[in-house]
Amino acid sequence: MYAGKIKTDKNCPTRVGFVVSKKIHKRATKRNRIKRLIRENIRLMLKNSELEEINNYQSIIFVAKKDILNKNFEEIRNTILILMDELANKKI
16 A cells, blocks of 8 residues: 655644555456545544644545455554654655
8 A cells, every 4th residue: 555645724623535446456346445445544543633644734545455355454554653753754
């Protein structure tokens, strides 16, 4: 999974988007399941205040890679935490 950051103006809150292309899987149900897993992980992290180090006023786009089909909920969560830590430290 990749994550990219796009700077936005100071008037809008942080936005999160998800991209799962047809190259990942041809069935829309599989692609939607991947997006739901990522979205639920982000929702729970925000609810539990695990993502406080993320700056406001930015857009974050998650682009899924092919190996995400073999990962479970916890593995996706760990990957997201690593990516968010790199974003907070501006390594990306």
